[in-house]
Amino acid sequence: MMHGNGAWDDRELHKPIVPPGLGFITCITSLHRDKKKPNDTTAATYSTMATNQVTRWVTNQDGIENLTKETIPMPTPAKGEVLVKISAVSLNYRDTEVVNGLYNYYDKPGTPKKPLVPVSDMCGTVVSVGDDNSPWKVGDRVVSTFLQSHLTGQVYPDHLATGLGKPLDGCLQGYRVFGSEGLVRAPGYLTDEEASCLPIAGVTAWMAIHGMGVRKGEGETVLLQGTGGVSVAGLQIARAGGMKTIITSSSDEKLEKAKALGADYVINYRTSPDWEREVMKITGDKGVDVILETGGAGTLYKSLDCVAFGGLISCIGYVSGREDKAGEARVNLNLLALRRTVTLKGIINGPRDRFEEMCRFYEKHQIRPVVDRVFGFEEAAEAMKYLAGGSHFGKVVVRVE
Template sequence: MQALTLTSPGGLDNLTLSTLADPGRPGEGEVRVAIHATSLNYHDLLVAEGAMPTAHQRILMADGAGVVEEVGEGVTEFAVGDRVVSCFFPQWADGLPFSRVADFTCTPGDGADGFAAEYVVRPASHFTHAPVGWSHAEAATLTTSGLTAWRALVGDAILKAGDTMLALGTGGVSITALQIAKAMGARVIITSSSDEKLAQARTLGADETINYRSTPDWGKAVQDLTDGTGADVVIEVGGPGTLAQSVTAVRTGGHIALIGVLTGHEGVVPTSLLMAKQAKIQGLIVGNRRQQQDFIRALNQTGLRPVIGHRFTGLSSLADAFALQRSGKHFGKITVEW
């Protein structure tokens, strides 16, 4: 079996297409899945570059989509031929997060082997059914960024029709959030440093766009666009470098979904303004299996499809895909199929 492995201490030069032993037949409660696609997320890039240390030889990638080839004794949720997609926190079935969710010890591609492989044998609870009619590449976008956007808007912020949502950037989380918010009848404002990407966002339904490079005080610009009210929900993927502007942009009593750390891990929070606005900052990392099932039911109902900006073919192309991701030149998701 072929798999893409990372040799410590990490770095894209230490990615190797390896021949490993076949995982064999599934045991009780397990399924054997032929994996056909993955999608890239910032978390995967941190692991690949060695910024998040992992095992000496780790099979990468949290996202995986494929076909069930065999089911073990006692498995009733899946049958041979079912198209499935992986879970980011396979041990988190439902309810509130707990300690093992916070440390990534069971997250595929980090604390456990991931899905950059031809075959895996895992407990059936590590997967959900994929959306009906989706390609493997499309389904692979759900595990991390797709579910993060869904949880942020629907599970935590409880977005409703007529609300205004601000999304930072045009990566996978923000573009999926744009799609979900528009499907729910919300107004969407989105930022980017690229006018070309902003034009693409408008074709997806973005109501207002802001180039944060030419408008560095974009928090005030959001206030101006909302007649001084501010955004009901902010999808904050930048972290310390953008959080102050997000606090300016959010409405009094609004919700900031703190998802990413693209600008660093520590910074200054404008606490006085945050208190005055009585706004909520909710940190989150992806979601649980039940939320993924809810998201997929919504996708089957609405017909939304992910935006895949770049598609690579073959496990050996993963390093090139990571290089593109690191450049920041992508729009939406980057996928690899095999």
């Protein structure tokens, strides 16, 4: 939501949306359930191989309140595929847009909305393989890639057609068949809930900072807007890479949590609406080397006023507003980017090989994604409403079993 002072609220969209955390804040309020440990293959509560049934949540893209649950036959993996028992999914702001019928960026004009299973990010266990030559074996813990066919390099329209949670059925279900190439091995030290946070938030943050090549880190400064999943992951990645970090929020409570994660500087943009000036003061008028720009039209001009010469602005969201400004309020990108020789880059997510690169970095630094709250499978709608409300710090997770 855009505020009159040009600031944004703390919801973050990861569009197609992903390091130590130097301390792990676990704000899980999971109805007193025990967290599932890595390699725990306990039978699912809502979907069982024994009954050959899968329970899943379906949306007609007509509102969170209209999510419905249905049961379908257990699918069988074909050659080149595996069947995964899903243990946990993490939610992204994109998922709420899909469910509310607002995620139409890649729809062809006149395309009718069709029922689908929402949510792109999951962690689970391989329970069946389609052929003997599969790179996966039964019992492997895996996480999904967002764009299933995007394996390396630049993203193209064909890759967008393989996005989980739209246009393809997503992961808010007990079991799902995946192509063998659409999975990455889950880091062994993470719980399923933590690992489910990696595909969009983690990879997007990684690409926003290191997408144009792994940065030197030392002596560089990163500005992170808001305290949603991508920004908090970016804070962890930047800190682990030796960068100085500045993070913004309208909540002092969230800023205290950011400090506990190792943020070097925090700015409350509600009490400091000219936050770009604060950034320049902090950096001695140099500006920041990288900005994770989540605000969009309402904040981009401020980002352009506090980025360093030769700096990078990674555009990953637009929570301050979906519409471009008109007239005198329009940002003159040509002039402002030229003024400081800025690189402005849109980040959809990242290919599988960069996801694997990020996982190696996470394992090296033992980074644990920040999980704000865990909901039960029956509480999927409540989880989405909670995320849409913007009160979370880090990630919101639904335990599927």
